[in-house]
Each structure stands twice: as C-alpha cells, then as structure tokens.
Amino acid sequence: MLRAVAKLLRVLNSDADPGQISLGICFAMVAGLTPFLSLHNLIVLLLVLTLRVNLSAFLLGLALFSGIAYILDPVFHTIGLTLLTSSLFKGVWTLLYNSTIWRLEGFNNTIVAGSLAFSIILFIPLLLILNLVIRRYREHLLKWVEKTRVMKFFKATKLYRTYQSVSGWGSAA
Amino acid sequence: MKWIRWKGLIAFIVIIGIFAGIWFAFADIFVERMIEKNGTRMNGAKVELDGADISLFPAGLTLTRLQVANPDEPMKNALEIKSINLKLDSLNLLRRKVIVEDMTVDGIELGTPRKSSGAIGRRHSAVKEAVRRTVCRDFEFSLPSFDVPDVKDILSKEKLESLEAVKSLKSEINKEKDRWKKQLESLPNKEKFEEYRKKIEKLTASSKGGLSGILGSVNELKKVQEDLKRDLESIKTARKGLKEEIKSLKSRIDKISKEPLKDIQRLKEKYFISPKGLEGLSEKLLSTRLCAWVEKARAWYDRIKPVLERARQAKEGGKGNTKGKGETEVIKPLRAKGFDVRFKEYAPMPDFLIKTADASANLAFGDINGRLNNITPDQDVLGAPLTFKFSGASLKGVDSVDITGELNHIDAASPKDTVSVRIGGYRLNNITLSENKALPLVLKDGIANLNIKVSLKGDSIDSKILAGFKSVKLSSAIEKGSNQLANILVSSLSSVRELKIRANISGTIEKYEIKVSSNLDKVLKDAIGKQVKEQAAGFEKRLKAQVMAKVNGPMGELKGNLGGFDAIGGELSGRLNSGSGALNDILKKGSKKKGVFNGIKLPF
Numbered sequence: 001m002l003r004a005v006a007k008l009l010r011v012l013n014s015d016a017d018p019g020q021i022s023l024g025i026c027f028a029m030v031a032g033l034t035p036f037l038s039l040h041n042l043i044v045l046l047l048v049l050t051l052r053v054n055l056s057a058f059l060l061g062l063a064l065f066s067g068i069a070y071i072l073d074p075v076f077h078t079i080g081l082t083l084l085t086s087s088l089f090k091g092v093w094t095l096l097y098n099s100t101i102w103r104l105e106g107f108n109n110t111i112v113a114g115s116l117a118f119s120i121i122l123f124i125p126l127l128l129i130l131n132l133v134i135r136r137y138r139e140h141l142l143k144w145v146e147k148t149r150v151m152k153f154f155k156a157t158k159l160y161r162t163y164q165s166v167s168g169w170g171s172a173a
Numbered sequence: 174m175k176w177i178r179w180k181g182l183i184a185f186i187v188i189i190g191i192f193a194g195i196w197f198a199f200a201d202i203f204v205e206r207m208i209e210k211n212g213t214r215m216n217g218a219k220v221e222l223d224g225a226d227i228s229l230f231p232a233g234l235t236l237t238r239l240q241v242a243n244p245d246e247p248m249k250n251a252l253e254i255k256s257i258n259l260k261l262d263s264l265n266l267l268r269r270k271v272i273v274e275d276m277t278v279d280g281i282e283l284g285t286p287r288k289s290s291g292a293i294g295r296r297h298s299a300v301k302e303a304v305r306r307t308v309c310r311d312f313e314f315s316l317p318s319f320d321v322p323d324v325k326d327i328l329s330k331e332k333l334e335s336l337e338a339v340k341s342l343k344s345e346i347n348k349e350k351d352r353w354k355k356q357l358e359s360l361p362n363k364e365k366f367e368e369y370r371k372k373i374e375k376l377t378a379s380s381k382g383g384l385s386g387i388l389g390s391v392n393e394l395k396k397v398q399e400d401l402k403r404d405l406e407s408i409k410t411a412r413k414g415l416k417e418e419i420k421s422l423k424s425r426i427d428k429i430s431k432e433p434l435k436d437i438q439r440l441k442e443k444y445f446i447s448p449k450g451l452e453g454l455s456e457k458l459l460s461t462r463l464c465a466w467v468e469k470a471r472a473w474y475d476r477i478k479p480v481l482e483r484a485r486q487a488k489e490g491g492k493g494n495t496k497g498k499g500e501t502e503v504i505k506p507l508r509a510k511g512f513d514v515r516f517k518e519y520a521p522m523p524d525f526l527i528k529t530a531d532a533s534a535n536l537a538f539g540d541i542n543g544r545l546n547n548i549t550p551d552q553d554v555l556g557a558p559l560t561f562k563f564s565g566a567s568l569k570g571v572d573s574v575d576i577t578g579e580l581n582h583i584d585a586a587s588p589k590d591t592v593s594v595r596i597g598g599y600r601l602n603n604i605t606l607s608e609n610k611a612l613p614l615v616l617k618d619g620i621a622n623l624n625i626k627v628s629l630k631g632d633s634i635d636s637k638i639l640a641g642f643k644s645v646k647l648s649s650a651i652e653k654g655s656n657q658l659a660n661i662l663v664s665s666l667s668s669v670r671e672l673k674i675r676a677n678i679s680g681t682i683e684k685y686e687i688k689v690s691s692n693l694d695k696v697l698k699d700a701i702g703k704q705v706k707e708q709a710a711g712f713e714k715r716l717k718a719q720v721m722a723k724v725n726g727p728m729g730e731l732k733g734n735l736g737g738f739d740a741i742g743g744e745l746s747g748r749l750n751s752g753s754g755a756l757n758d759i760l761k762k763g764s765k766k767k768g769v770f771n772g773i774k775l776p777f
Contacts, residue, residue, distance in 0.1 A: 045188070049181030077511045084514040097516035103268040111511035 016054050018138075022130030024048070024057030026123050032065025033072065034115040039105040072118075073111060080114030201225045204234065216476065218242035218251075219291040232263035242291020243284075245472070250287055255280025265522060273527040281534035321708055322444045324715045331440060333720060335432030339727040342425055346734045349418060353741050360411055361404035366751040369401050373758050398759045405752040412745040419738050426731060433724045437717050445712050454662075454698075455674070455691035458607040458614055463638075463676055463687050470627075471682060480550050481559070481582045523551030532563070539568030543576070552582045572598025590629040597622050601642075612659055617646040619672070632681045642672035658701065665700030669693065 031044045048058050069076075084093060096102040106112050145151055205225040212220030223238035236257040243251035256279045262272035376390045376397070527548035534541045543563030549555050558581035565574040578592035599621040607614035624639040649663045677688045 042189075046182075046185050049185045049188075050178055051181070052176050052178045073511075080511060081514070090516075093514075094516045098519045100264065100267050106269070106513075108514045108516065109511050110514065114511075 016057075018131045018134035019127075020052060020054040021057040021134055022127050023051070024054040025061040025130055026127045027053060028058045028061025029065050029122065029126060030116075030119040032062045032067075033069045033076070033119045035106075035109075035112055036066070038112055038116075039101075040116065069115065072115075076114030076118060077110045078114065079118060080110030080112065083113055083117060084108060084110060197227075200227050208236070208239075212241065213293060215480070216241055216244065216251075218244035218247060218293055232261040232266060234259045234261065240285075240287070240291075242287060244292075247290040247292035248287050250285045250291070251283070253280075253282045253285045254278055255282075259527075269524070270522055271525045272522060273530075276527050276530035278530060278532040281532055283534070283536060321712055324712070324719050327440055327444055327716070328719055328723065333433070333436050333723060334439075335429065335436050335720075335724050336727060338429045338432050339724065339731050342422075342429055343727070343731050343734060346422060346731070346737075349422070350734075350737045350741075353415060353418075353738070356411060357741060357744060360408055360745070360748065361752065362748055363751045365404065366401075366748070366755045369397060369752075369755040370758060372397055373755070394759060398756070401752060401756050401759070405749065405756065408745055408749050408752065412742065412749065415738065415742055415745065419735065419742070422735060422738075426735065429731070430728060433717075433720050436724075437713065437720050440716055440720075441709070441713055445709055455693040456687070456689035458609060458612060458693070459674065459676070459689050459691070460687045461609060462606055463678070463689065467636075467678060467685070467687075474629075474682075481552070481580055482550075482585060482588070521554050523549040523554045525549055525551070526555060534563070536565075537569075538571045539565060541565035541568075541574055541576075553585060556583060558583060570600040571596060587631055588629075590627075592625075592627045594623065594625040599623065606647075612651065612662060613649055614666070615648050615650070616642070616672075617648050619643065619645040629682070632683070634678060634680060634682055634685055636676075636678035638674070638676040638678075640672075640674040640676075642674075643670075645670050645672045647672075661701050662697055665696055666693075669696055 027044050027048050031041050031048075034041065047053075048055070083089060093108065096107055107116070201224070204227060205222045208222055208225065209220055219240070219242040221240045221242075222236055224236070226235040226237070228234070236259075237255075239252075239254040239257060240250045241252040243249045258277045258279075259273045260275045262270075262274055265272040373394065376393045528546070530545040530548060532543050532545065534543075541563050542565065543561060545559065545561040547555060547557045547559050549559070552558060558579050560579050561577065563574070563576040565571070568574065573596070575595040576592070578590070580588075580590045582588040601616055601619045601621055604616040604619075605614070606616055619642040621643075622641045625636070626638075627634070627636040629635075647666045647669050649666060651659050651663055672692065674689065674691045674693075676690075678685055679688075680686045
C-alpha cells in the first residue's frame with residue numbers, strides 16, 4: 001500500500017505530461033476491469049506500449065482496477081446480460097456471433113460485454129477528468145505536498161531512491 | 174512531443190513471443206490436467222494420462238495412455254487406451270468450438286490392473302452399489318422343500334376358506350329365512366280369504382230385495398273381487414321371489430361345495446412342491462445375475478447420460494434462468510466468469526463434436542475394430558444421433574462379434590437409444606449363472622450364440638436377450654445338507670448339454686421386470702416330476718380326506734337349512750289356493766246374476 005502511494009506521488013510529481021498519465025490510467029481501466037485474458041486486452045497492451053503513455057500509471061491503474069473489478073463483477077454481469085439479451089441489439093450480436101474474431105473475443109460472455117461496455121463508456125470522461133485533476137494538482141497542491149512530512153519521509157527512504165533510479169523509462173516517456 | 178514509441182512495438186512483440194512460448198511449453202500439461210480433472214469428475218474415479226501433445230500445423234492432439242479407473246473396483250481400470258490421435262478443425266477452434274474431424278483410438282483394453290487405487294474418496298459409487306444390491310435382491314429366492322409335511326399339522330394352523338364360506342352362507346340363509354317368515358306374516362292368509370268368502374255369501378243373499386238391491390250387491394261384489402285379486406297378486410309375487418331366492422341359494426351352495434377342492438389345491442401348492450411350482454425356476458435362477466448385468470450397464474449409462482443430455486439440462490437450466498432473471502439474485506459471479514449468451518448461428522455447429530472415431534480394442538479374445546460417428550453433447554444442434562458399429566471375426570474363443578447402436582438425443586425430451594449385440598460361437602468357461610445359495614449354477618463349459626437387443630425410450634426399457642448354448646457342462650456346488658430337491662436338480666442339471674435362454678427386460682430404468690424362459694424349466698420339471706408325482710398323490714389323498722372330513726358336516730347342515738324354505742313355499746301355495754277358491758266363488762255368483770239381467774252388460 002505504502003509502495004503504491006509512493007508510486008502514485010512519484011508519477012504525479014514527475015514532469016510527465018498529464019495526458020500520458022491519464023491515458024495510462026484509462027487503458028489500465030479497460031485492461032483491469034475486463035477479464036485480463038481477452039483479445040481486446042492484446043490491443044490495449046499494444047497501444048500502451050506503442051503510444052507514449054505513462055507505464056507506471058498504467059501498471060498502478062491496472063492493479064487498482066483489477067481489484068475494483070472483483071467488486072464490480074456482479075454489476076458487469078447485469079449490464080452484459082441486459083445488453084446481450086436486448087432485442088434492440090439482437091441483429092448486431094447475431095452478426096458478431098457468427099464472426100470468428102468476435103467469438104474469439106468472447107463478447108457474448110455477460111462479464112466481458114458488461115465490463116467492456118462500462119470501461120469504453122467511461123474512457124473519454126475519465127481521461128478528461130484525470131487531465132484536469134492532474135493539472136489542478138500540480139498547480140495548487142504539488143508544492144504543499146512536497147513540503148509535507150510524509151513526502152519528506154518518503155523521499156528519505158531507500159525504496160523511493162531505488163524507485164527513482166529505475167523508473168526513468170516509464171516516466172521519461 | 175512524439176506520441177509513438179517504436180521501442181514499445183518491439184517490447185509488444187517480445188511479450189507476445191514470451192507468452193506464446195510459455196503457452197506452447199505448458200499447453201500440453203494444461204490439456205493433460207484439464208482432461209484428467211474433467212474426466213475424473215465425470216467418471217467418479219481417477220482418469221489419468223501419461224501425456225498430451227499438441228500440434229499446431231495441422232491442429233491436432235495426441236493423448237498417450239489414457240487410464241479410466243473403475244469406480245466399483247478402484248484397483249482396476251475400466252478402460253485403458255494406448256493412444257488417441259485427434260485432428261482438429263483449427264478455424265472452429267478459434268470460434269471456441271472443438272470439432273474433431275477424425276479421431277483414431279488405438280489399443281483399447283478393458284479391466285487392466287492398476288498400480289495405485291483409482292478411488293477419489295467419493296462414496297457415490299458405493300451408495301449406488303448398495304442401491305443396486307437392493308434392486309437385485311428382489312430376484313433372490315429359496316427352493317421349496319421336498320419333504321412331505323404332516324396333514325394334521327397343516328390343518329391345525331391353516332384356516333379352510335371353504336369352511337368359512339359355509340359358515341357365512343349358513344348365517345345368511347338363516348337371516349333370509351327369518352325375513353321370509355316376517356314377510357309371510359304381512360301377506361293375506363287363509364282367514365282373510367275365508368272373510369272374503371263370507372262377504373260374498375252375504376252379498377249374494379242380500380241381493381234379493383228389488384232392482385236397487387241387486388245393483389248395490391253387484392258393485393259390492395266388484396269391489397271384493399278387486400281386493401281379492403290384489404291380495405292374490407301379492408302372494409304370487411312373494412312366491413316368485415321365494416323361488417328365485419331358493420334358486421340363488423342353491424347355486425351358491427353348489428359353488429361352495431367346490432371350495433374344498435380349492436383349499437386342497439392351495440395347501441398342496443403351499444406345502445408341497447409340485448411340477449407347476451417348478452415352472453419359471455430358470456427365471457428365479459437367472460434373474461439375479463441378469464439384474465446385476467443390467468445394473469452394471471445402467472451405471473455406465475448413468476455416467477455417459479449427462480454428456481448426451483446437455484441440451485436437456487440446458488433447457489431445464491434455461492427455464493430456471495428465465496425465472497431467475499427477475500426473481501433470483503445473482504450472488505457473486507466469479508471473476509471473469511458469467512454466462513455465455515448464445516445467438517443463432519448461420520451454420521450451427523456443436524461446441525464439441527467428434528465427427529468420426531475409429532477405435533481398435535484389444536480384448537482378451539482378440540481385436541475388435543469399430544467406428545463411432547457424431548460424438549457430441551449437442552445432438553440437437555447437429556441434428557444427427559451418435560452411431561457406433563464394432564465388429565470382430567476369427568477371434569480367440571469367439572467366432573464373431575457385432576455391436577451396433579444408436580444413441581439418439583436430438584429431441585432431448587424423448588431420447589431413443591438402441592444397442593444390438595450379436596456374438597457367435599463364444600466359448601465360455603466357468604461363467605457363474607446363479608449365485609443363489611439354494612442352487613448356485615456355474616457354466617463350466619459351453620459354446621454360446623448371443624443376440625441381445627436393448628431399446629431405451631425415455632425412461633422405458635425394452636430388452637430382448639436370446640442365448641443359445643451348446644456342448645454345455647453345468648455344475649452346482651450346493652452346500653452339504655441341502656434339501657432333497659436341490660440334490661435332484663443338481664443331478665439333472667449335470668446331464669444338460671443344450672441350453673436355450675430367452676429373457677425380456679421391460680419397465681422403466683428404475684423399476685424393471687425380468688422375464689426368463691429356458692429349456693431348463695422342462696429339464697428340471699421332468700427330473701423331479703416323476704418323484705414328485707408319487708409323493709404328491711399320497712399327500713393330496715390324505716389332505717383331501719381330512720379337509721372333506723372337516724367340511725362335509727357343515728356342508729350337509731347348510732343343504733338341510735335350505736329345507737326351511739320349502740315350508741314357506743308350501744304355505745304361500747296354500748294361501749294362493751284358498752284365495753283362488755274365493756275368487757272362483759265370486760265368478761260363479763256373478764254368472765248367476767247375469768241370468769237375471771239378460772241383455773244387460775255386467776261389469777264382470
């Protein structure tokens with residue numbers, strides 16, 4: 001937990017572009033909330049690695065959203081079931097069901113469908129909110145946080161120094 | 174700021190490569206574990222594989238040494254297969270459908286020994302075995318005694334039904350007699366008819382006083398005549414009823430007089446072996462063994478049934494879901510689980526299908542080869558039943574084997590399964606036909622021709638077994654001190670050289686009936702018939718004498734009791750004569766009056 005807070009502060013306090021951090025978290029939301037071994041997560045991984053998103057933010061977000069997914073699975077199941085059994089989309093689902101690539105994706109699973117729909121809908125709003133929040137944080141809270149005893153204590157720890165030395169690749173982006 | 178990170182693409186390729194490498198390295202183990210885990214769950218005992226090998230181009234799978242432990246005998250394999258080669262449809266595999274184009278099963282062996290126990294600690298099988306034993310216990314029997322019982326002893330403890338019937342009818346006759354006596358009291362008697370006569374005398378005497386007097390007496394006479402006729406009619410009806418009553422009672426007495434013979438027959442059958450009692454002895458002898466075989470087949474069918482009936486279960490589950498959609502709570506789906514919603518497929522294919530499977534079994538008497546088609550749990554999707562055909566010729570100890578069958582579960586609500594087995598020239602040794610303690614039976618040697626047809630429609634079973642045995646040697650190791658009958662039967666069985674057995678099994682899978690007929694019945698009947706006949710005749714004679722001695726007295730009394738009705742009948746006839754006399758008087762007087770009124774029509 002302590003390590004996660006330290007990582008978060010490290011990312012937020014870095015020079016990384018807020019868009020890179022928020023995009024990393026948003027991709028983490030998709031990968032974390034949906035079943036990990038799904039075809040779409042291969043695309044997410046490709047995007048995370050090829051686009052210059054913050055990997056630390058992605059990894060941190062992945063851990064966080066995977067945890068949340070355990071709690072939200074019943075909700076995803078309900079959303080998925082509602083969507084998949086809706087007569088409105090029946091034609092589309094039938095078409096996709098007969099396509100090999102979509103069957104491989106497993107879209108007809110209630111949790112896959114529910115969590116994917118949930119995370120895609122939230123993707124853009126979350127991206128914009130996070131961008132805004134990170135900017136506001138850096139403008140108003142960063143200096144205060146740097147001066148807090150907790151932060152000073154963190155900076156003094158061996159863990160923080162080690163992390164700082166190895167995290168260049170992700171944050172330098 | 175550049176948004177593309179080309180190094181990332183390399184990293185992606187490397188990561189995917191690592192994952193693919195790991196998958197390829199461990200996929201074999203994963204498949205092996207998956208088959209073992211699911212197989213064990215379905216079988217109820219260990220299912221083990223020595224190895225699984227996945228090939229990508231072309232897509233295929235090779236399984237080496239599959240061992241399926243026998244849940245009833247965990248130290249034995251019910252089935253052991255040397256190798257299984259599967260050619261998979263790779264495109265359908267991507268659609269999460271396992272379609273096996275061709276499967277080759279080599280080296281099937283049955284009942285091979287295991288090094289370690291195949292039990293998985295479930296008591297399920299033991300419970301079923303206990304149930305099976307209970308079912309087959311219904312077919313167990315004991316041989317009747319051949320000793321001649323004492324008639325006096327029998328009659329002291331047995332109630333004679335004929336005697337009871339005599340007592341019952343006697344009491345009924347007495348009640349009827351009383352009723353008739355009461356009825357007699359209410360009917361017009363001789364005194365009443367005498368009154369009528371006096372009245373007539375009086376009326377004819379008073380009619381001498383003028384025309385009005387004559388007319389008045391005529392009317393009076395007419396009234397008396399009508400009353401008299403009514404009384405006579407009531408007596409006639411009563412006499413007719415009495416005659417019918419007597420007739421009915423006589424017929425019942427006649428019937429009861431035959432009852433002692435039934436008593437004799439019943440007691441004879443109960444206490445003394447008769448050739449008739451030996452009818453169906455082969456059924457009694459062989460049913461338990463047949464039941465055990467049926468139960469074994471049923472146990473295996475129970476194991477494959479859930480696989481064949483996935484459509485039925487899905488329908489039943491579907492009903493539950495529909496209900497559950499609104500009413501039940503989805504508690505907490507496991508991470509990344511949930512339900513798969515199915516949609517209409519343009520070209521429907523089952524989730525799992527083995528189109529053809531060629532199998533070769535190495536049995537004790539040689540190799541049997543066969544082919545299975547359409548192995549799938551989704552026959553409703555495929556629209557075709559599972560069929561199989563196995564055959565073998567010139568085997569060791571068997572001339573020919575043909576097994577064909579069809580498991581049709583296309584319509585999950587009314588499945589139809591048929592299996593036909595023909596085995597020719599099967600040389601048998603030491604086959605236990607009956608384990609019954611009263612008469613254990615072992616087929617030491619013999620050549621069998623078997624024709625078995627089993628049909629299962631829903632829960633109804635209809636099975637026909639025809640078995641012909643030649644060069645038969647039967648033996649029976651009965652215990653010392655066994656009854657005389659058992660000794661005679663064993664001696665006669667040793668001379669049997671040809672055996673024909675016909676068995677029908679019908680009913681439901683849970684409750685079925687086994688009917689067996691065999692030439693053994695005649696052999697056994699003939700063997701003991703002569704000896705039984707002599708003893709039976711003596712026993713019957715003694716029994717008849719004693720029963721008749723008991724019944725004859727009450728029967729005589731019963732017939733005598735009927736005599737009481739004659740007196741009632743005589744009384745009724747007397748009253749009828751008296752009444753008729755009075756009526757004749759009226760008619761005579763009336764005709765005299767007609768002379769006075771010549772030309773005038775009188776009312777009588």
